[in-house]
Amino acid sequence: MEEKKLYQLLHHLTIWIKVLTLGIIGSSLLLIGYSLGIYPIDPQQVSGTALSADRAARISTGSMWQPPLLSSLPPNREGDLIRYGHELIAHTAVYLGPKGKVRQISNGMNCQNCHLKAGTVPYGNNYGLVASKYPAFRNRSGTIEGFGKRVNDCIERSLNGQPLDPESKEMKAMVAYMKWVGKDVTKDNENEGFGLIDLPLPEQAADPVKGKAVYQAYCSRCHGDNGEGILAENGLEYTYPPLFGENSYNTGAGLYRLSRFAAFVKANMPYGVTFDNPFLTDEEAWNVAAYVNSMPRPEKDLSMDWPDLSKKPFDHPFGPYTDSFPEIQHKYGPFGPLISANK
Numbered sequence: 001m002e003e004k005k006l007y008q009l010l011h012h013l014t015i016w017i018k019v020l021t022l023g024i025i026g027s028s029l030l031l032i033g034y035s036l037g038i039y040p041i042d043p044q045q046v047s048g049t050a051l052s053a054d055r056a057a058r059i060s061t062g063s064m065w066q067p068p069l070l071s072s073l074p075p076n077r078e079g080d081l082i083r084y085g086h087e088l089i090a091h092t093a094v095y096l097g098p099k100g101k102v103r104q105i106s107n108g109m110n111c112q113n114c115h116l117k118a119g120t121v122p123y124g125n126n127y128g129l130v131a132s133k134y135p136a137f138r139n140r141s142g143t144i145e146g147f148g149k150r151v152n153d154c155i156e157r158s159l160n161g162q163p164l165d166p167e168s169k170e171m172k173a174m175v176a177y178m179k180w181v182g183k184d185v186t187k188d189n190e191n192e193g194f195g196l197i198d199l200p201l202p203e204q205a206a207d208p209v210k211g212k213a214v215y216q217a218y219c220s221r222c223h224g225d226n227g228e229g230i231l232a233e234n235g236l237e238y239t240y241p242p243l244f245g246e247n248s249y250n251t252g253a254g255l256y257r258l259s260r261f262a263a264f265v266k267a268n269m270p271y272g273v274t275f276d277n278p279f280l281t282d283e284e285a286w287n288v289a290a291y292v293n294s295m296p297r298p299e300k301d302l303s304m305d306w307p308d309l310s311k312k313p314f315d316h317p318f319g320p321y322t323d324s325f326p327e328i329q330h331k332y333g334p335f336g337p338l339i340s341a342n343k
């Protein structure tokens with residue numbers, strides 16, 4: 001009897017030793033992988049980062065916007081259309097990219113590359129507020145724009161592509177999805193977390209040279225030394241999307257304005273940070289924005305934009321302007337004098 005107990009004990013011990021050794025080997029491999037910049041887990045699959053106490057407190061007071069859950073969609077035709085819209089936003093290039101299944105009209109990026117988790121992340125350029133805003137008068141075009149026109153803006157600029165037929169199933173599905181994401185949001189709601197969170201403007205001009213060092217330290221391991229990104233295994237979309245070069249957003253895109261880029265990156269990059277737990281300093285965010293947007297990318301004819309010059313944003317990098325400051329100052333700053341001059 002005694003012998004049997006001893007044997008069982010030894011048996012359990014060996015199992016535990018095996019489990020522990022495997023665990024230690026496994027985590028060391030993960031650590032080595034991370035330090036070499038190799039990610040065994042597809043970052044797009046990692047869901048949710050830990051909430052900081054501050055953010056958790058704000059959410060519990062109910063002020064933080066919460067997106068609806070996909071799993072709450074009904075199993076009917078309307079639900080199907082919204083689910084298809086979600087799929088198109090998350091994997092745009094699979095359907096509409098250079099080798100798209102449905103049409104070949106865009107550059108290979110996904111909407112979700114910039115509207116994180118299909119536009120549901122607080123200050124991750126989400127779609128919470130869009131449905132309540134459109135149709136709306138927009139200063140960039142000087143016209144009243146419907147939802148479809150706004151989507152085509154991102155396709156023609158951020159995805160450097162050709163507009164989608166407003167009557168196509170794909171446009172209807174994407175719009176249905178974004179309307180559903182914002183279905184509980186009214187125009188005058190007092191929630192937080194929509195779109196992007198603005199950074200304080202820097203006193204100095206943003207510096208592309210300092211930004212290059214930031215890029216090489218914290219961005220190139222995923223986005224590539226030449227900003228080219230890394231294609232996913234399916235060869236259709238990106239695991240790490242391009243930041244510059246011919247496959248990136250064009251000069252008419254929102255991210256080409258430094259304030260938009262800096263706001264997006266501060267709250268969301270390197271991938272995994274959140275607005276309330278950022279990694280970059282404000283200065284690093286402005287400088288890396290300056291570096292990335294000083295590199296080559298596709299150009300768009302913008303001659304029809306901003307028909308009322310007085311409505312041009314301060315950081316729009318192309319003249320003419322109502323003030324006499326040069327394009328380079330509108331692009332990189334210092335922005336303070338431009339804003340005072342246009343008051």
Ligand code: HEC
Nearest residue numbers: 109110111114129130150151154158195196249254255260
């Ligand atoms: C390269 C980055 C990028 C990509 C890719 C992209 N967008 Fe955008 N999008 C932006 C930025 C930046 C804004 C403007 C945010 C701001 O000014 O606050 C924006 C704004 C929008 C808005 C208006 C939001 C609002 O609240 O007014 C909609 C709608 C939109 N995008 C839809 C899409 C769709 C649909 C796709 C894919 C077909 C897409 N975007 C792809 C960067 C991108």
Ligand code: HEC
Nearest residue numbers: 043112113114218219222239241242243265269270271288
């Ligand atoms: C760990 C990998 C990783 C690092 C490091 C990283 N990113 Fe990203 N980045 C991503 C991923 C993944 C996406 C797309 C998210 C998605 O599709 O869900 C992305 C998207 C972006 C986008 C929007 C899409 C585009 O291509 O224009 C910008 C801008 C961006 N990153 C800038 C940066 C900057 C600047 C840094 C350095 C400060 C950085 N990233 C560091 C993984 C990374």
